Amino acid sequence: MLSRKIATAAVQRSFCRAATKPVLYALAFVLAAFADPPGASADVAVRFAPAKTVSSWDVRSAQERNGMFRELARYLERIGDQMLPPGRSSSIELLDLQPAGRFEPWRIPPGDSVRVLRDTTPPRVKLRYRVTERGRTIAQGEETVTDTNYLSNLAARSSSDRLAYEKAMLRDWLRKRLVRLEPQRR
Numbered sequence: 001m002l003s004r005k006i007a008t009a010a011v012q013r014s015f016c017r018a019a020t021k022p023v024l025y026a027l028a029f030v031l032a033a034f035a036d037p038p039g040a041s042a043d044v045a046v047r048f049a050p051a052k053t054v055s056s057w058d059v060r061s062a063q064e065r066n067g068m069f070r071e072l073a074r075y076l077e078r079i080g081d082q083m084l085p086p087g088r089s090s091s092i093e094l095l096d097l098q099p100a101g102r103f104e105p106w107r108i109p110p111g112d113s114v115r116v117l118r119d120t121t122p123p124r125v126k127l128r129y130r131v132t133e134r135g136r137t138i139a140q141g142e143e144t145v146t147d148t149n150y151l152s153n154l155a156a157r158s159s160s161d162r163l164a165y166e167k168a169m170l171r172d173w174l175r176k177r178l179v180r181l182e183p184q185r186r
Helices: 002-034 062-083 164-179
Strands: 043-048 088-098 124-133 136-146
Touching: 043 062, 062 088, 062 164, 088 136, 088 164, 124 164, 136 164
Parallel strands: 043 088
Antiparallel strands: 088 124, 124 136
């Protein structure tokens, strides 16, 4: 009796597997049919051209600064591709970066290598951007993005990401400037 139940269960499982495959293939076909056409996807290209000088208050070395620029460029490309409407593309050039907080070299080691966050040291990113839609420029500009209330951002504060405040600030900027096309304040 037990061997009969086991055999019946095995037959039922193999039948379910065989019946599920065509359904999954059909579902994948339907999802692919309703996806955006290949030419209508959003595209964000980010490059960086940092200044030649390095302030020891902001970063410890040119290598560290370039790593921050690369990380922010990858982040902007990733979220920009997700947030921009289909058919719209953007090019962003990161010109300068002052990360949130400052190093305080007068502190006793290892405290001199800790970035101290204060309300007087908000993150700043100077950038140049251009937004195009179907080959026509719909917005462009150069501005310095800053968030003076960065310490009140609880999501960034609880993050372990070293550039959490900068990423939160740039995500908000991208949403306003490139998605909603809000003009920059003077």
